[in-house]
Amino acid sequence: MTAPLVFENVPLSRIRRSTIGGPAHFPVDTEGHFSLTVLPHQTVAATGDETSGVDLLGGLALGLDRVPEGRVLVLGTDLAALNRLEQLAFRRKVGYLPAGDGLMQNLSLRDNIRLPLRFGSNFRPREIEGRVDVIVAQLRLTRVADRRPAQANAEERRRAALGRALAFDPDLVILEEPFDGLTEKAAAEMLEFARGGEVPEGGRRTVFITGQDLPALLRHRVDRLIRVRRGRVEVPA
Amino acid sequence: MLGLLTAIGRGTARWLALVGALARFAFEAVASLRTLPGAGRRVAARVLLNQLRFTALQAVGLIALLSGVLSYLTISATLTQLSRVGASEFIGQLMVVVIVRELGPLLTALAVVSRSGTAITAELATNMVMGEVRALEGLGIDPYHYLVLPRLFGSVVSVCTLMVLFDVIAITGGFLAAVAYGGMSGPRYLGIVLANLTTQDVVLTVVKGVLFGLVVGIIPSYQGLSVRHGPTEIPQAVIRGTVGSIAVIFVIAAVIVGVLR
Numbered sequence: 001m002t003a004p005l006v007f008e009n010v011p012l013s014r015i016r017r018s019t020i021g022g023p024a025h026f027p028v029d030t031e032g033h034f035s036l037t038v039l040p041h042q043t044v045a046a047t048g049d050e051t052s053g054v055d056l057l058g059g060l061a062l063g064l065d066r067v068p069e070g071r072v073l074v075l076g077t078d079l080a081a082l083n084r085l086e087q088l089a090f091r092r093k094v095g096y097l098p099a100g101d102g103l104m105q106n107l108s109l110r111d112n113i114r115l116p117l118r119f120g121s122n123f124r125p126r127e128i129e130g131r132v133d134v135i136v137a138q139l140r141l142t143r144v145a146d147r148r149p150a151q152a153n154a155e156e157r158r159r160a161a162l163g164r165a166l167a168f169d170p171d172l173v174i175l176e177e178p179f180d181g182l183t184e185k186a187a188a189e190m191l192e193f194a195r196g197g198e199v200p201e202g203g204r205r206t207v208f209i210t211g212q213d214l215p216a217l218l219r220h221r222v223d224r225l226i227r228v229r230r231g232r233v234e235v236p237a
Numbered sequence: 238m239l240g241l242l243t244a245i246g247r248g249t250a251r252w253l254a255l256v257g258a259l260a261r262f263a264f265e266a267v268a269s270l271r272t273l274p275g276a277g278r279r280v281a282a283r284v285l286l287n288q289l290r291f292t293a294l295q296a297v298g299l300i301a302l303l304s305g306v307l308s309y310l311t312i313s314a315t316l317t318q319l320s321r322v323g324a325s326e327f328i329g330q331l332m333v334v335v336i337v338r339e340l341g342p343l344l345t346a347l348a349v350v351s352r353s354g355t356a357i358t359a360e361l362a363t364n365m366v367m368g369e370v371r372a373l374e375g376l377g378i379d380p381y382h383y384l385v386l387p388r389l390f391g392s393v394v395s396v397c398t399l400m401v402l403f404d405v406i407a408i409t410g411g412f413l414a415a416v417a418y419g420g421m422s423g424p425r426y427l428g429i430v431l432a433n434l435t436t437q438d439v440v441l442t443v444v445k446g447v448l449f450g451l452v453v454g455i456i457p458s459y460q461g462l463s464v465r466h467g468p469t470e471i472p473q474a475v476i477r478g479t480v481g482s483i484a485v486i487f488v489i490a491a492v493i494v495g496v497l498r
Contacts, residue, residue: 092377102372116376
């Protein structure tokens, strides 16, 4: 079975922006090449400090940033080989929760969850509403769903961003700093929702988490926890 | 001397790079219309309607004020002088040349730049700083489709309709001034204005509306999406977007006059 996410010899210090919304430069103190394989149904967390390059992995996986050498395979596809429109269409197969949530401030939490479905699917409005209602209820956002992000608290915003990431019910989910500022209980709930339930092989979805640290309660809930240092996976002494 | 030449060369290179980047952005924005998905059209249409409400509908009061006062001042100041030399018939030509053909489009575009151009830059720059644009791309939504196209078309439609409104109110204002100051009858005033209004004037107004609207849609959007490092860049982006739009609008107006002379 194809590994949902593979990084092959990627030099994190030489990444360049390839999209409209990316940062101009990436201050990464790296010297090595990054390689990692995330197997199906696994939940893998990569942690590291600000200059380790760990915060670049999500953008790389989605083709939001460009690698000059090495390659990144997502669901068996090298996004770098696709043109911009193909990349945009492909990203709908992957759930993405960016660092800082990235919710549209002029839309309600419900509309934020609805947006990718309305823009990128051919579902009928009734199907979209049904799917959004289920996500809102599962994430316990019903009471605040009509609030805008600025009127919601950090946990509600993060839940809404996760709901938006899972709107297409993807097989692979990439979460950037998803648990920052959350209680361990809230973080655990978020992780369970991202995994989408259990199957014999592990989680129903493959989950890749990046961030500076992982709450203690979650460390035994992930299948693999790696530490990134200076652009490569740190090998424990 | 060498330093001066270097500075000029560097400035020119920067300016040319900006023109090139703007041209590329404009091309990509317009070309993205071709790839707008069917489902996305409905969402983009709603954003477009919002943009029209903000850019056109909410600007009606300002345009009416500017147009009414400008035409009243122009006609009341000149009609007295024209009457003295027995040339009050020239009032129609004056209205058409000065207000309908030149100042109307220019002032309308400036009003839209000052209201909506600044808002577009600030909004898109905030979208960038808050990571919303990157999130959209991560979700497979093209920022050109969701953010730029509705603003671009909203600006073009708004500037065109507001120009027509400006002209209608200006001619009405001129009518009031002509009756009040020049003792001219209404039908005579309208007859003179209509006799001087050619098809070329109407076509030119539409052409200017489209060009100025494109400027108001493209330059502020480009500057807004150019913000990279943080919120402190937003005011600078707004200034660049506004000043750039005003400068380009004046250059286009001058080029059109030069070409048609």
